[in-house]
Amino acid sequence: MSETVLYDYWRSSASYRVRIALNLIGESYRSVPVDLLARAHRAPEHLGRNPQGLVPVLDIDGERFTQSLAIIEYLAETRPESGLLPGVAVGRQRVRALSHAIAMDIHPVCNLGVVAHVTAVAENGEAARRAWMQKFIGEGLAAFERMLDHPATGAFCHGEAPTMADICLVPQVYNARRWEVDLSACPRIVAIEARCAAIDAFARAHPDRSK
Amino acid sequence: MSETVLYDYWRSSASYRVRIALNLIGESYRSVPVDLLARAHRAPEHLGRNPQGLVPVLDIDGERFTQSLAIIEYLAETRPESGLLPGVAVGRQRVRALSHAIAMDIHPVCNLGVVAHVTAVAENGEAARRAWMQKFIGEGLAAFERMLDHPATGAFCHGEAPTMADICLVPQVYNARRWEVDLSACPRIVAIEARCAAIDAFARAHPDRSK
Numbered sequence: 001m002s003e004t005v006l007y008d009y010w011r012s013s014a015s016y017r018v019r020i021a022l023n024l025i026g027e028s029y030r031s032v033p034v035d036l037l038a039r040a041h042r043a044p045e046h047l048g049r050n051p052q053g054l055v056p057v058l059d060i061d062g063e064r065f066t067q068s069l070a071i072i073e074y075l076a077e078t079r080p081e082s083g084l085l086p087g088v089a090v091g092r093q094r095v096r097a098l099s100h101a102i103a104m105d106i107h108p109v110c111n112l113g114v115v116a117h118v119t120a121v122a123e124n125g126e127a128a129r130r131a132w133m134q135k136f137i138g139e140g141l142a143a144f145e146r147m148l149d150h151p152a153t154g155a156f157c158h159g160e161a162p163t164m165a166d167i168c169l170v171p172q173v174y175n176a177r178r179w180e181v182d183l184s185a186c187p188r189i190v191a192i193e194a195r196c197a198a199i200d201a202f203a204r205a206h207p208d209r210s211k
Numbered sequence: 212m213s214e215t216v217l218y219d220y221w222r223s224s225a226s227y228r229v230r231i232a233l234n235l236i237g238e239s240y241r242s243v244p245v246d247l248l249a250r251a252h253r254a255p256e257h258l259g260r261n262p263q264g265l266v267p268v269l270d271i272d273g274e275r276f277t278q279s280l281a282i283i284e285y286l287a288e289t290r291p292e293s294g295l296l297p298g299v300a301v302g303r304q305r306v307r308a309l310s311h312a313i314a315m316d317i318h319p320v321c322n323l324g325v326v327a328h329v330t331a332v333a334e335n336g337e338a339a340r341r342a343w344m345q346k347f348i349g350e351g352l353a354a355f356e357r358m359l360d361h362p363a364t365g366a367f368c369h370g371e372a373p374t375m376a377d378i379c380l381v382p383q384v385y386n387a388r389r390w391e392v393d394l395s396a397c398p399r400i401v402a403i404e405a406r407c408a409a410i411d412a413f414a415r416a417h418p419d420r421s422k
């Protein structure tokens with residue numbers, strides 16, 4: 001059987017998501033760090049793994065996969081007992097919509113490369129970066145909080161067990177705290193994040209334990 | 212049976228994707244325009260449909276859905292004969308990875324609201340906007356072109372019929388042309404886009420026919 005290997009970076013939200021998912025399904029893996037600050041993701045060795053030059057990359061089941069949510073979808077399909085996605089189509093649609101509200105509408109806009117470019121073109125770079133993070137994470141999570149005002153929300157984003165939506169939410173809240181985004185108007189998010197933090201699969205995936 | 216209604220905006224890439232998908236599965240629908248330039252997406256009426264204040268929103272099968280790719284996943288699952296996603300898990304993973312390389316890594320960064328903010332903070336707003344579009348669309352499509360250098364690429368992004376990946380690619384190429392991004396280094400993309408443009412389901416979804 002082929003070894004499961006995750007090429008990741010401790011602070012990458014996309015890597016953090018896949019670490020949580022692998023822990024939730026009980027898949028043990030070897031981590032190979034790709035140091036984004038040292039630009040190791042742009043080295044030929046990593047571009048050979050992923051033409052996009054991004055992390056994470058996952059070797060599993062004898063295949064090589066990129067894109068965190070496409071990886072989690074694969075894990076959900078091939079390990080359906082994990083509950084990463086609900087069992088019915090309407091539920092899966094909601095979990096994907098919640099996941100994409102973070103993974104498409106917040107995270108890419110606050111990506112390292114994008115924000116570096118904002119900092120470069122703005123008059124007051126450092127202040128512009130901080131304002132950018134607070135604006136886009138803050139507005140995005142406020143919208144997510146409103147999406148959680150829904151009968152299918154339970155102890156977690158969808159029902160009573162973690163799904164892909166919680167896997168997306170937790171790294172985004174980590175980033176919100178890092179940039180001192182005010183979460184006082186997001187009580188549902190804060191409560192769900194606290195419940196996730198108490199679960200070993202989430203705790204072991206935390207950036208501080210992946211450095 | 213409930214009426215299928217698409218709340219959309221002619222130039223929104225996310226709306227354009229869902230229009231193509233509905234056409235490909237042969238689902239007729241009524242279009243309700245939401246004028247983003249008039250900020251109709253921020254009006255209480257639309258926020259009632261979608262707490263994120265985004266288009267598209269789709270009413271179908273008696274349900275209301277948001278998030279373009281989560282909608283397309285739902286259509287793929289409930290109309291599997293459409294081929295919007297391949298029949299095997301590894302193929303689905305690749306189509307999702309290609310789709311997300313556009314829908315997560317290019318499109319959100321070049322979103323109207325994000326780019327308006329760049330224009331506001333930059334010293335030379337209009338030039339900064341143009342440079343921003345050319346940089347992020349150009350680099351993103353160049354990476355996508357490299358991803359297409361893969362044995363599973365056929366006449367379309369994955370195999371010999373359109374999938375969700377082509378549905379994501381075509382609106383992004385429309386935007387690339389709008390911002391005069393140089394596509395000369397992307398022959399695979401250009402060829403696939405031309406094949407899609409010749410298909411009625413894609414042609415009828417074009418922004419110029421949805422104004």
